[in-house]
Amino acid sequence: MTVPDTTAVPRGRPRDAAVGHKVVETVLRLIADGTTFGDLTMEGIAREAGVGKATVYRRWASKDALLLDAMAEVDNAAMPVLPGTSFRDDLVVAVETIRRRGLAKRDSAMLRNMLTQVQSNPELWQRYHETVIAKRRAALARLIERGVATGEVRSDLGSDLELLVDFVTGPMLTRTAFRHDAPLEAGLSERIVDLILHGIAPGA
Amino acid sequence: MTVPDTTAVPRGRPRDAAVGHKVVETVLRLIADGTTFGDLTMEGIAREAGVGKATVYRRWASKDALLLDAMAEVDNAAMPVLPGTSFRDDLVVAVETIRRRGLAKRDSAMLRNMLTQVQSNPELWQRYHETVIAKRRAALARLIERGVATGEVRSDLGSDLELLVDFVTGPMLTRTAFRHDAPLEAGLSERIVDLILHGIAPGA
DNA sequence: ACGATACGAGACGCATCCGTATCGTAAACC
DNA sequence: GGTTTACGATACGGATGCGTCTCGTATCGT
Numbered sequence: 001m002t003v004p005d006t007t008a009v010p011r012g013r014p015r016d017a018a019v020g021h022k023v024v025e026t027v028l029r030l031i032a033d034g035t036t037f038g039d040l041t042m043e044g045i046a047r048e049a050g051v052g053k054a055t056v057y058r059r060w061a062s063k064d065a066l067l068l069d070a071m072a073e074v075d076n077a078a079m080p081v082l083p084g085t086s087f088r089d090d091l092v093v094a095v096e097t098i099r100r101r102g103l104a105k106r107d108s109a110m111l112r113n114m115l116t117q118v119q120s121n122p123e124l125w126q127r128y129h130e131t132v133i134a135k136r137r138a139a140l141a142r143l144i145e146r147g148v149a150t151g152e153v154r155s156d157l158g159s160d161l162e163l164l165v166d167f168v169t170g171p172m173l174t175r176t177a178f179r180h181d182a183p184l185e186a187g188l189s190e191r192i193v194d195l196i197l198h199g200i201a202p203g204a
Numbered sequence: 205m206t207v208p209d210t211t212a213v214p215r216g217r218p219r220d221a222a223v224g225h226k227v228v229e230t231v232l233r234l235i236a237d238g239t240t241f242g243d244l245t246m247e248g249i250a251r252e253a254g255v256g257k258a259t260v261y262r263r264w265a266s267k268d269a270l271l272l273d274a275m276a277e278v279d280n281a282a283m284p285v286l287p288g289t290s291f292r293d294d295l296v297v298a299v300e301t302i303r304r305r306g307l308a309k310r311d312s313a314m315l316r317n318m319l320t321q322v323q324s325n326p327e328l329w330q331r332y333h334e335t336v337i338a339k340r341r342a343a344l345a346r347l348i349e350r351g352v353a354t355g356e357v358r359s360d361l362g363s364d365l366e367l368l369v370d371f372v373t374g375p376m377l378t379r380t381a382f383r384h385d386a387p388l389e390a391g392l393s394e395r396i397v398d399l400i401l402h403g404i405a406p407g408a
Numbered sequence: 409a410c411g412a413t414a415c416g417a418g419a420c421g422c423a424t425c426c427g428t429a430t431c432g433t434a435a436a437c438c
Numbered sequence: 439g440g441t442t443t444a445c446g447a448t449a450c451g452g453a454t455g456c457g458t459c460t461c462g463t464a465t466c467g468t
Contacts, residue, residue, distance in 0.1 A: 033323075034323030034324045035324065036240075036241070036242045036320055036321075036324050037240070037242070037320075038240045038241070038242020038243050039242050039324070105323075109323060112319045112320050112322060113320055115316045115319060115320070115381065116240055116241075116316050116317055116319070116320045117240075118316060118384060119237075119238035119309075119313060120238040120239065120240050120243070129382070133382055137382075144404075147404075151406065152405065152406075153404050153405065153406075154404060154405065154406050154407075157399075157404055160389075160395075162383070162386070163375075163379075163392075163395065163396070163399075164399075164404060166375045166376075166378045166379040166382075166383070166396075167375045167396065167399050167404070168404075169374075169378055170373075170374030170375035170376070170377060170378035170379070171367075171370045171371045171374035171375070172370075172374070173374060173377075173378050174370045174373055174374035174377050174378065175367075175370040175374070177319065178333070178337055178341075178370075179366070179370070180322060182366070185364075188367075191364075191367065192367070192370075192371065195361075195367075195368075195371050195403070196403060196404060197403045197404060197405040198402075198403040198405055199399070199400060199401045199402040199403035200348075200351075200357050200358060200361055200368060200371070200372075200400060200401060201356065201357065201358065201401040201402055202355065202356075202357075202358050203358075
């Protein structure tokens with residue numbers, strides 16, 4: 001007996017992959033240029049992309065579905081390669097990566113917009129959190145675990161990795177979010193890492 | 205000669221202050237309930253407030269002007285009273301305050317929405333930063349300065365107070381922003397403060 | 409050649425919001 | 439009592455986006 005043909009043979013003119021790509025790129029460009037999610041319109045996207053509205057609707061059922069694809073595209077921008085020379089060196093690279101992401105308009109604008117969706121569109125936010133945030137946090141958690149293993153991180157802290165991730169990422173995230181205009185200071189990441197390692201209290 | 209009457213004597217029926225207040229409250233309620241700035245409309249606000257559209261336009265020339273007043277209202281929610289028993293105690297209260305603000309829907313929703321305006325409406329963001337953020341940061345900076353003065357903070361760090369403010373506020377801000385769902389853990393603020401004070405590296 | 413589908417362009421009716429204007433009523437001052 | 443302004447309600451024309459549909463053309467498999 002023959003298997004039902006689930007992978008229906010496509011007929012007619014095939015879709016042009018470049019068109020879909022062009023639309024996603026346009027969305028990312030608009031967001032990077034300051035367009036808010038709420039101000040994004042299917043009409044405007046199609047117009048800016050030089051594409052028919054029907055073409056957009058043919059591929060995405062809703063604005064959210066399109067944003068989901070656009071979001072995934074941003075995330076593809078690689079994770080940093082850690083030098084592995086020491087825990088501190090790795091940490092500096094990790095913190096520096098957060099800084100660079102905060103300056104990258106695509107990344108930062110996407111993040112800010114997604115944050116606004118926490119209440120108005122929890123599903124979209126959750127997908128973003130799972131796809132982008134959680135992945136980054138997990139990588140950092142592994143780094144911290146290695147630090148614990150090598151004795152470069154106090155072992156009594158290992159029980160709440162998530163808290164340590166907050167602690168490590170928080171300062172630079174806060175700085176880029178609230179002080180986007182702050183001047184670039186040499187050795188900023190190093191100084192933050194040293195604060196993370198040793199705190200602000202006088203040495204014992 | 206008579207001075208030009210700049211403080212023109214009001215004639216006719218005076219404005220009802222309660223009406224203006226009702227409108228601002230409605231805006232804050234809508235935002236707290238998840239309405240995005242972009243989804244806020246003068247029409248919807250008037251409708252929800254049970255107020256004529258003209259009444260809204262009579263008081264505010266634009267949505268931004270209205271948001272500005274609404275923003276100021278949120279900020280009025282007092283600054284915390286520091287116990288003053290020790291630098292660490294004060295720091296715990298400060299960090300705990302950040303946590304409570306992150307849970308308060310008015311505060312957190314307003315902050316998230318303002319963050320989205322960084323690019324699309326820099327003026328509004330700047331006003332928010334000056335009025336709300338800068339005030340909070342300044343209070344924390346004074347606290348840290350006192351810590352430096354009393355020797356509870358390493359004196360070699362005093363040169364970049366802003367960085368220390370990032371360092372102190374970052375972890376809890378990040379936690380509330382990205383992990384709004386995280387369970388309430390007892391002694392969370394204390395643990396964060398101890399991380400801030402002593403870092404994650406093994407003691408010297 | 410032929411049918412099927414994709415594409416850009418744009419028209420379509422519907423809905424919503426814009427900012428203004430016009431009601432009738434209410435509340436202040438003279 | 440007359441004037442002035444506020445207020446809620448509502449109507450107004452204009453603008454824009456929605457999601458669907460119809461063109462004419464292009465590109466695939468058969």
